[in-house]
Amino acid sequence: MKKNDEIELEIIDNGINLEGIARAENKVVFVPGAIEGEKVLAKIIKVNSSYCIGKIENIIERSPDRVEPFCSVYKRCGGCSGQHIRYKKQLDIKRELVKNTLAKQKVEYKALDSVIGMGIPLTYRNKAQYPVRKTIEGENKIGFYAKRSHEVIENEECLIQNEEIDKLSKEIFKLLLLKGFSGYNEQNGIGDIRHILIRRGYHTSETMVVIVVNNKELFEDVRMEEIVNILKDNDSIKTIVLNLNSSRTNEILGKEEKIIYGNGYITDFVGKYKYYISSKSFFQVNTVQAEVLYNELKKKLKLKKDDILFDLYSGVGSIGIFLSDSVKKVYGIEIEKQAVKMANMNLKINNVTNAEYIAGSVEDKIVEFEKRSIHPDVIVVDPPRKGLDLESIEYIIKFRPKKIGYVSCNPATFARDLKLLSQYYLVGTITPVDLFPNSEHVECVTVLTLKND
Numbered sequence: 001m002k003k004n005d006e007i008e009l010e011i012i013d014n015g016i017n018l019e020g021i022a023r024a025e026n027k028v029v030f031v032p033g034a035i036e037g038e039k040v041l042a043k044i045i046k047v048n049s050s051y052c053i054g055k056i057e058n059i060i061e062r063s064p065d066r067v068e069p070f071c072s073v074y075k076r077c078g079g080c081s082g083q084h085i086r087y088k089k090q091l092d093i094k095r096e097l098v099k100n101t102l103a104k105q106k107v108e109y110k111a112l113d114s115v116i117g118m119g120i121p122l123t124y125r126n127k128a129q130y131p132v133r134k135t136i137e138g139e140n141k142i143g144f145y146a147k148r149s150h151e152v153i154e155n156e157e158c159l160i161q162n163e164e165i166d167k168l169s170k171e172i173f174k175l176l177l178l179k180g181f182s183g184y185n186e187q188n189g190i191g192d193i194r195h196i197l198i199r200r201g202y203h204t205s206e207t208m209v210v211i212v213v214n215n216k217e218l219f220e221d222v223r224m225e226e227i228v229n230i231l232k233d234n235d236s237i238k239t240i241v242l243n244l245n246s247s248r249t250n251e252i253l254g255k256e257e258k259i260i261y262g263n264g265y266i267t268d269f270v271g272k273y274k275y276y277i278s279s280k281s282f283f284q285v286n287t288v289q290a291e292v293l294y295n296e297l298k299k300k301l302k303l304k305k306d307d308i309l310f311d312l313y314s315g316v317g318s319i320g321i322f323l324s325d326s327v328k329k330v331y332g333i334e335i336e337k338q339a340v341k342m343a344n345m346n347l348k349i350n351n352v353t354n355a356e357y358i359a360g361s362v363e364d365k366i367v368e369f370e371k372r373s374i375h376p377d378v379i380v381v382d383p384p385r386k387g388l389d390l391e392s393i394e395y396i397i398k399f400r401p402k403k404i405g406y407v408s409c410n411p412a413t414f415a416r417d418l419k420l421l422s423q424y425y426l427v428g429t430i431t432p433v434d435l436f437p438n439s440e441h442v443e444c445v446t447v448l449t450l451k452n453d
């Protein structure tokens with residue numbers, strides 16, 4: 001097989017980016033946009049020693065699960081990867097992906113549930129981060145990055161974002177240009193505005209606007225005050241924050257911030273609990289499904305009133321507070337200081353008196369519990385995509401909690417960590433929850449129980 005060959009391929013599976021997978025001449029061929037069960041004519045666009053990439057030229061046999069994407073820029077935008085697949089089939093594919101990933105690590109577990117999907121898998125995102133760019137030709141753009149590139153793809157409307165967020169982003173973009181600001185150019189590092197980040201409480205409609213600027217002088221620019229004066233007429237906008245990011249990296253937010261309107265946070269609810277959320281704090285992007293996820297975790301944990309629970313990677317305290325009325329005491333650890341500040345405020349607004357949140361990394365801070373002779377009955381972990389580090393796993397095992405609740409947004413690191421923990425723990429039923437419809441991502445939750453020594 002060589003570049004530019006055109007070959008017929010039978011798609012036997014879908015991969016971690018929802019791309020079709022075929023086999024030809026003893027090689028794996030990845031075919032973006034193809035669905036398991038289809039036969040396609042593909043042009044080989046990349047040949048590697050172990051795999052090739054094929055581009056669909058023609059679909060010879062269509063999957064009954066192929067549907068028309070609802071977004072006009074779907075093929076170019078990197079935001080979604082599953083719009084061409086019927087939602088029910090997306091869920092089946094995600095379950096298969098989780099199953100295969102667990103099998104690769106030879107993880108033993110009780111059962112794997114079907115993926116819990118959303119009723120209407122649209123307009124679910126409560127947070128959007130729009131890059132604002134100025135091309136070398138001088139054109140300012142707002143949109144989302146193209147697949148595997150930083151080209152900004154503009155669109156009329158994004159149907160996975162909350163509609164108000166999507167509308168507002170365009171209004172703010174126009175306003176910034178009207179006031180003479182320019183987008184940022186990644187090639188030369190010149191330009192004023194790098195990103196517009198908007199967060200909106202699903203249940204409260206409270207909206208936060210974060211304008212990421214490239215230059216600290218813009219913190220004091222009078223035009224920002226003029227923008228505040230216009231935007232504050234919109235009742236849902238509760239706070240506006242300027243964030244400084246002048247580094248030549250892919251990070252969206254920088255360290256320094258200036259709150260130019262409101263308190264720097266908004267609120268939202270998960271179940272009966274209210275949460276303050278600031279610009280830099282993690283909060284699940286799909287509020288409806290976050291509640292489903294936390295309820296699944298709670299159901300699986302079967303907590304006891306005298307349990308001591310550790311909420312590791314605790315963000316704004318979402319999980320610990322959600323579980324607080326079922327246990328004696330919650331101790332949380334979170335690396336992002338702003339999130340810990342929110343977590344402590346969240347304890348107060350929810351009248352939770354049996355929890356304590358500590359700022360720092362799990363690796364560094366978990367030892368403090370040992371020093372204070374605090375012994376957990378239950379440890380809940382909800383790490384970032386890279387999963388648990390070995391040091392933390394060793395500590396968790398050393399503490400020997402009766403149960404470990406594991407919430408994960410990355411099946412690969414989830415499977416790896418379950419394998420390590422299963423030396424001492426039995427892995428229960430794994431429930432995937434679709435927090436990211438129309439994308440390749442999926443969240444998983446399970447509870448491990450200590451094996452009898």
Ligand SMILES: C[S@@+](CC[C@H](N)C(=O)[O-])C[C@H]1O[C@@H](n2cnc3c(N)ncnc32)[C@H](O)[C@@H]1O
Nearest residue numbers: 282313314315318334335336361362382383384
């Ligand atoms: C997937 S989020 C989970 C947050 C929270 N449990 C929730 O449900 O909203 C992971 C969190 O871990 C934090 N984090 C990342 N690395 C960390 C570390 N080494 N130690 C402690 N927290 C960390 C992140 O800031 C983020 O808030």
